[in-house]
Amino acid sequence: MDRPELPLPQLHAFVVLAEELHFGRAAARLGIAQPPLSQQIRRLEDKVGYALFNRDPGRVDLTAAGRELLPAARQAIIYLAQGLTAARDVGSGRVGHLRIGFAASLALTILPSLLRTFREQFPVVSLDIQEMTTTPQLAALRDRTIDIGLLREPPANDAELAFETVLTEPFVAVLPASHSIAAQRTVRVEQLAHCPFVLLPRAVGPALYDQIAAVCTAAGFTPQVAQHAVEWQTVCALVGTGLGVSLAPESIRRIRLKGVAFRRIEPDAVRTRVAVAWRKNDPNPLIPRIVGALEDSPSDSPRLRRR
The missing domain is CATH 3.40.190.290 (D-Maltodextrin-Binding Protein; domain 2)
Structure with missing residues (x-):
């Protein structure tokens, strides 16, 4: 598949002019002067190989080539905007996928409040919850089949994993x-x-x-x-x-x-200690989010001490 050579500023200028059908109004909407707008359109037409607008005195119309390009140009701009939004959401930790291993006994303590707190803060994050004991959790973290572990009595001085008592x-x-x-x-x-x-x-x-x-x-x-x-x-x-x-x-x-x-x-x-575990230097932005949710989620028993 050939790589398209249509820069976004030119496509954006084309779509705005196609909607306004007036160079002055389109330039004002884009926040640029009219000559740079005309140059953007000329460069785009050179790449297409055909005129996109009929320029008659006092009148601007799309050519057949322009009418054909317009839906694709609009869709390209929409797709890019959606992609940027999705990338920013994932990068910020607002959306994404998180795999959590937990010791079964923690379903009786911190797991329910953790999941409620996290779901309230990040409602569109997909969670995969897997019940497993401590040793399988440690192996799954090292094998990258889970992202977060909730376990009892974590090992000391682990070279690959980080732990925080919760x-x-x-x-x-x-x-x-x-x-x-x-x-x-x-x-x-x-x-x-x-x-x-x-x-x-x-x-x-x-x-x-x-x-x-x-x-x-x-x-x-x-x-x-x-x-x-x-x-x-x-x-x-x-x-x-x-x-x-x-x-x-x-x-x-x-x-x-x-x-x-x-x-x-x-x-x-x-x-006995309950700890959250994760891989050191894991770039997943959701990991600090769920650790923060653990800090925010309450304990419902005076005999269970947080941290």
């Missing part, structure tokens, strides 16, 4: 409702020493797994894991069947399952 929360004990210590309002961690545990596999969230193990170690025992489950809802369901107990981020208590009790623990000094 929320912290304490741990709670997850117990069968029929368990004797479920009658207590607060459970001391050492009371769980002889109980089998149901936990997420370490591979899906090593830092969180190690943090739970450290809480138990500080209480003088190593948790004996009887069963693994990839999602916290499954962990709670298995606890409810009597397969064991667990320690979980406090937001997990919002999973309301029959036969499951959630209790505060003592000591409760350890808090």
